[in-house]
Amino acid sequence: MKKYALNDITFFQYIFMIHGSQLGFGLLSLPADLAKSAGTDGWISLLFGWLLAILGSLITLQVMKKHPDLTVYDLLPRYFGRVLGAVMNVCLIGYFLLGFFIAFSALIGFFKVELLSNTPNFLMVLLFLLPTYNLARNQVRILGRYAEISFWGFLWLSLVYLYPLKDSHWIHMLPILKEGWGPVLHGIKTTGIAFLGFEISLVLYPFLKHKEKAAAGIIIGNSITLVMYMIVTVVSFLFFSPDDLLSYEFPTLKVLKVMEFRFLERVEIVVLVAYVFLSIRVWTHYLFAATFGISRLLGKQDHKLFVKLVSIGTLLTYIFYKPSFHEMGNMLGMFGHLGWVTAFVFPCFLLAYTSIIRRKEGGR
Amino acid sequence: MNRFCQAVLVILIALGMALLPGCYDQMNLEDASIALMLGLDVDNNGQFLVYTQSPVFSREAKEKTETVMVTADSIRLSRAKFDAVFTGITTGGKLQTILIGKRLLQKKEWFTLFDMFYRVPKLTETPRAVVVDGSVKDIFEFKPGDKPRLSLHMSKLIDTANMSDITVLTNLQELRRQMKEKGMTPSLSLIKKGKDDVLVTGTALINKKNTFAGQLSLQESTLLLILQNQINGVPSLVLDFGPAKEEEDGGNETEATVKNVIAIDITSYKRKVHTGFSNGKFSFHVDLHFNIVITTLQRMDSMSKREDKPAIERMITSALTKDIDALISKCQRASVDPFGFGLYARAYQYKSWKSVQNEWDKAFAEAEVGVHVKTSIKSFGVLE
Numbered sequence: 001m002k003k004y005a006l007n008d009i010t011f012f013q014y015i016f017m018i019h020g021s022q023l024g025f026g027l028l029s030l031p032a033d034l035a036k037s038a039g040t041d042g043w044i045s046l047l048f049g050w051l052l053a054i055l056g057s058l059i060t061l062q063v064m065k066k067h068p069d070l071t072v073y074d075l076l077p078r079y080f081g082r083v084l085g086a087v088m089n090v091c092l093i094g095y096f097l098l099g100f101f102i103a104f105s106a107l108i109g110f111f112k113v114e115l116l117s118n119t120p121n122f123l124m125v126l127l128f129l130l131p132t133y134n135l136a137r138n139q140v141r142i143l144g145r146y147a148e149i150s151f152w153g154f155l156w157l158s159l160v161y162l163y164p165l166k167d168s169h170w171i172h173m174l175p176i177l178k179e180g181w182g183p184v185l186h187g188i189k190t191t192g193i194a195f196l197g198f199e200i201s202l203v204l205y206p207f208l209k210h211k212e213k214a215a216a217g218i219i220i221g222n223s224i225t226l227v228m229y230m231i232v233t234v235v236s237f238l239f240f241s242p243d244d245l246l247s248y249e250f251p252t253l254k255v256l257k258v259m260e261f262r263f264l265e266r267v268e269i270v271v272l273v274a275y276v277f278l279s280i281r282v283w284t285h286y287l288f289a290a291t292f293g294i295s296r297l298l299g300k301q302d303h304k305l306f307v308k309l310v311s312i313g314t315l316l317t318y319i320f321y322k323p324s325f326h327e328m329g330n331m332l333g334m335f336g337h338l339g340w341v342t343a344f345v346f347p348c349f350l351l352a353y354t355s356i357i358r359r360k361e362g363g364r
Numbered sequence: 365m366n367r368f369c370q371a372v373l374v375i376l377i378a379l380g381m382a383l384l385p386g387c388y389d390q391m392n393l394e395d396a397s398i399a400l401m402l403g404l405d406v407d408n409n410g411q412f413l414v415y416t417q418s419p420v421f422s423r424e425a426k427e428k429t430e431t432v433m434v435t436a437d438s439i440r441l442s443r444a445k446f447d448a449v450f451t452g453i454t455t456g457g458k459l460q461t462i463l464i465g466k467r468l469l470q471k472k473e474w475f476t477l478f479d480m481f482y483r484v485p486k487l488t489e490t491p492r493a494v495v496v497d498g499s500v501k502d503i504f505e506f507k508p509g510d511k512p513r514l515s516l517h518m519s520k521l522i523d524t525a526n527m528s529d530i531t532v533l534t535n536l537q538e539l540r541r542q543m544k545e546k547g548m549t550p551s552l553s554l555i556k557k558g559k560d561d562v563l564v565t566g567t568a569l570i571n572k573k574n575t576f577a578g579q580l581s582l583q584e585s586t587l588l589l590i591l592q593n594q595i596n597g598v599p600s601l602v603l604d605f606g607p608a609k610e611e612e613d614g615g616n617e618t619e620a621t622v623k624n625v626i627a628i629d630i631t632s633y634k635r636k637v638h639t640g641f642s643n644g645k646f647s648f649h650v651d652l653h654f655n656i657v658i659t660t661l662q663r664m665d666s667m668s669k670r671e672d673k674p675a676i677e678r679m680i681t682s683a684l685t686k687d688i689d690a691l692i693s694k695c696q697r698a699s700v701d702p703f704g705f706g707l708y709a710r711a712y713q714y715k716s717w718k719s720v721q722n723e724w725d726k727a728f729a730e731a732e733v734g735v736h737v738k739t740s741i742k743s744f745g746v747l748e
Contacts, residue, residue: 258538
């Protein structure tokens, strides 16, 4: 029963969809978040966060492997019965919707603060929603293509970050582990939100053409994310004084403010705009995962209608609800905690549960 | 019907698109008055003064720049007053240079005036921060006939002076780093209004209390850049070996016009800092290894042979050691650390650093700093 065979995605599309769902939430504030708890040793926390993300991903894969042709939405009713399964599906859909909304709002917030301070919110929402709708209404394969092409198309962004290195001070990194392991371990908590997104493979897995490569793909996807984060984190640490780093909300952008060419100034604006093309992946993937879930839940074939409904809902929400910049920050933090539960605890629980059930069945 | 629906949809989308561009944040160039240079100073009554200069894009205007001075309580407030005078709306996004009067640097809180530049994303952080020895007004009123637009001339002046290693280049972002960094004190380019020109006179030093603490000459600035490891290209140094006496016709000895001088180019150098801590004091040993090219041997006729290379190397080494030692002890006396030795203290003696990090200026004043110079002459030029 190959339900999703017509829409399978290649190995590379899988990698970049995982990576694309991750890169977005935390990138702009990551260096400051890390430095807040671990100082310039924050990069070690980042490594640990990456290890944890890989662990979570592999556990997820172990669960999905048992039924290679089912998404999590088909899986839950199968194991927990129709009612309980539906309730869990609704929770999961809620989580993805929240992820969509928060990632989307966060970017609107950045734009409002950094670039278009006078433009009303709902116009910006409209501006970003149109391409989002256009992308999310398609099937997985189109999302995968976008994820891949935007990765290659915007790889030059990481080269831009080499420029501030001319004012770098490697000595900021020393001494390594200046306060011991405590702060470093504490810093792992903040990397959670940065690596969130790999839980998308709960939905993606059945679409993957070559399932034997799934583990490799998810590790590569996580590692690409790690490299991106590592670049911005280390560059920020080298560039800003450790005594001053904490006073910036978005060191990732601030570090580019010193770029100045004869023909171009304020490169950070260009980067911020390019960044939209990347982080649109985060919320479209979440939106897709959620609307796809709704269509499963209601037994519909097409999720287009629900994308439409959610988009309109978002626009309406923004007409009445105007979150301040700080509220968005808090929401992001809250979602980080929720994400840990969904991305780590939930797969672990599923794995344990499915193993027990299977053993029981085997015993019979 | 279906086609009609589609047409309506297309029109709706087109209308929507018309709304979408950032119309709310647009600014027409004709409406903008682009401040290229900003000056901050204090007058005799302690009143804060803000100067600004912007180019005028008009064929009818005789003067191509407009300069305005206002008194204000903050830079942001001054903008309203500028708008009242200038043709356009003042924008600070293209600032090139910020001139800070030396008198303003005597006020402890001067740096808080700059808060706006870091807070408002629309402003740039690339303008060069420059200290003016004297009144900022003199510079803003200066209209050189043989120079480009003053505001562009100023930024070019500082950039090229930094390129030839005679002063530091501190932009706003770097200034903030140096102000906030516990392990160092800021250093800024220093300029002065001469009779018919503006000249770079070296480097201004600022202490941990955020006030002006002294200045360095051009050659000292070069040495500072060497110790900061911020050298661009090939710096030149002129080493003076005492006043030469010359006999006039009558037999009287007077000071010579042509002095005993060796001029060198430092083609490359290595710097290594060893950090130690003992008896409650930090100690830094700086190993400097210079590869140099001799560019002038003035009045050194007796030593111009290649066999004298070791002797000349020794002379240069001792002269450089003396100059660098003098520079460091000058800074220690003034309790400033523009070199950033505190960064080394943090990196290599973290435990001891933690207890003194908030009063690094005192700790540095007491620290032992030794310089060990090694020079190797790579070339005497093309003269035998």
